[in-house]
Amino acid sequence: MRSTASILHLDLDAFFASVEQRDKPSLRGKPVVVGGVGARGVVSTASYEARKFGVRSAMSSAEARARCPHAAFLGGRFDAYREASGIVMARLRELSPVVQPLSLDEAFVDLAAGDDFDPERVEELVEELRADVTRRTHGLTASVGVASSKLMAKIASEINKPDGAFIVQPGTEADVLGPMQVTAIPGVGPATTERLRRLGVATVEDLRRFTADDLGAHVGPTTATSLYRLARADDDRPVEASRETKSISVEDTFETNLVDRVQLTAIAEQMARRVAQRLRANGLSGRTVTLKVRYHDFETHTRSTTLTGPTDHGGVLAATARRLLDAEDLGGGLRLLGVGVSGLADWVQDDLFSEPEPEEDLVPLPSRDERARRRGWSPGQDVTHTEHGDGWVWGSGLGLVTVRFETRESPSGPVKTFPADDPALSARASVSSVEP
Numbered sequence: 259m260r261s262t263a264s265i266l267h268l269d270l271d272a273f274f275a276s277v278e279q280r281d282k283p284s285l286r287g288k289p290v291v292v293g294g295v296g297a298r299g300v301v302s303t304a305s306y307e308a309r310k311f312g313v314r315s316a317m318s319s320a321e322a323r324a325r326c327p328h329a330a331f332l333g334g335r336f337d338a339y340r341e342a343s344g345i346v347m348a349r350l351r352e353l354s355p356v357v358q359p360l361s362l363d364e365a366f367v368d369l370a371a372g373d374d375f376d377p378e379r380v381e382e383l384v385e386e387l388r389a390d391v392t393r394r395t396h397g398l399t400a401s402v403g404v405a406s407s408k409l410m411a412k413i414a415s416e417i418n419k420p421d422g423a424f425i426v427q428p429g430t431e432a433d434v435l436g437p438m439q440v441t442a443i444p445g446v447g448p449a450t451t452e453r454l455r456r457l458g459v460a461t462v463e464d465l466r467r468f469t470a471d472d473l474g475a476h477v478g479p480t481t482a483t484s485l486y487r488l489a490r491a492d493d494d495r496p497v498e499a500s501r502e503t504k505s506i507s508v509e510d511t512f513e514t515n516l517v518d519r520v521q522l523t524a525i526a527e528q529m530a531r532r533v534a535q536r537l538r539a540n541g542l543s544g545r546t547v548t549l550k551v552r553y554h555d556f557e558t559h560t561r562s563t564t565l566t567g568p569t570d571h572g573g574v575l576a577a578t579a580r581r582l583l584d585a586e587d588l589g590g591g592l593r594l595l596g597v598g599v600s601g602l603a604d605w606v607q608d609d610l611f612s613e614p615e616p617e618e619d620l621v622p623l624p625s626r627d628e629r630a631r632r633r634g635w636s637p638g639q640d641v642t643h644t645e646h647g648d649g650w651v652w653g654s655g656l657g658l659v660t661v662r663f664e665t666r667e668s669p670s671g672p673v674k675t676f677p678a679d680d681p682a683l684s685a686r687a688s689v690s691s692v693e694p
């Protein structure tokens with residue numbers, strides 16, 4: 259472990275929901291839930307206002323609606339998220355060339371690899387960074403942790419979250435970590451937590467009473483070894499600028515093309531549960547869930563979604579796999595199905611929870627507007643009206659669409675309802691140009 263606090267972890271606060279509140283003035287200070295809006299949708303991010311009602315990421319959207327019926331439920335605008343992420347990652351690269359993004363809203367930075375890093379000025383560096391992020395993204399806030407290891411930097415960024423920072427002074431790592439719940443250790447998922455609870459382990463200090471061998475009997479040798487070390491804040495993993503994609507997947511080729519959606523859904527769920535078992539057996543958890551399908555004509559698609567937090571939970575993975583399959587057109591049937599989870603989220607992943615887009619290579623691509631019209635308006639989507647100007651879809655159904663006319667710079671705006679096929683209304687790009 260290094261002797262200076264020179265690994266920085268930055269995590270944007272309630273990222274997707276914050277981008278929505280930034281761009282939709284009427285939602286500021288209100289509960290907002292971003293995620294799958296369909297019957298089987300899963301929450302991706304909840305604003306802090308929604309979290310007060312018990313809404314959490316990876317919860318089913320149905321449960322979130324039951325807990326917080328007055329929240330705004332939005333389908334997500336990946337272009338806008340990617341733009342904000344690009345701005346933040348570029349700012350981090352000004353600190354050091356060694357930046358390891360974990361997802362759109364989270365990254366490690368090896369400050370010591372930067373040109374003029376001064377360990378005496380970490381506090382100033384952090385406050386300048388956080389202020390710049392907020393200014394350049396037009397109001398998003400970030401939480402930052404700095405420590406001598408990745409483990410402690412990540413934990414430190416949670417301590418004063420949201421909109422805060424914590425610097426772990428070298429030498430104090432074990433003291434900072436000791437009183438925390440074992441779930442503070444990244445990778446300790448629900449299954450491991452439950453097994454540890456049965457051993458009477460709640461905090462990291464409790465964990466330190468056990469030898470690695472003792473733990474191994476309960477959580478498996480691999481998990482035990484890493485738990486033993488991490489409980490003592492012993493972590494020398496380097497910040498890796500190039501992502502190493504670790505993934506666990508299960509796939510199956512069928513003897514005959516399968517066309518029955520119910521049967522395929524059952525298979526996908528079963529595969530997801532097998533992936534979860536393998537994750538747990540290896541002491542891993544992952545955030546990006548990928549579904550792979552091969553059609554009768556050998557055309558192969560993969561479709562992924564990134565959860566806001568890592569999971570090794572069979573139920574969550576099964577629900578996510580099911581949702582991904584729901585979005586696939588089964589056409590003439592499938593000859594192969596696979597489900598995988600990667601430990602490091604692919605942060606340049608395409609739009610994750612929108613409705614399926616038509617295949618682009620064979621059919622001429624319909625305009626954004628036409629695609630939106632074909633699939634119906636999506637809640638939260640950016641639109642423009644020839645008479646009323648720019649706004650966003652507040653809700654739709656029964657042949658009608660309701661739009662709130664406001665933008666990032668405007669005050670809270672009025673709501674108007676139109677026929678869903680009103681030619682005066684069209685979809686609008688979320689960002690005019692995407693920053694590198």
Ligand SMILES: [Mg+2]
Binds near residue numbers: 271272273363
């Ligand atoms: Mg975040």
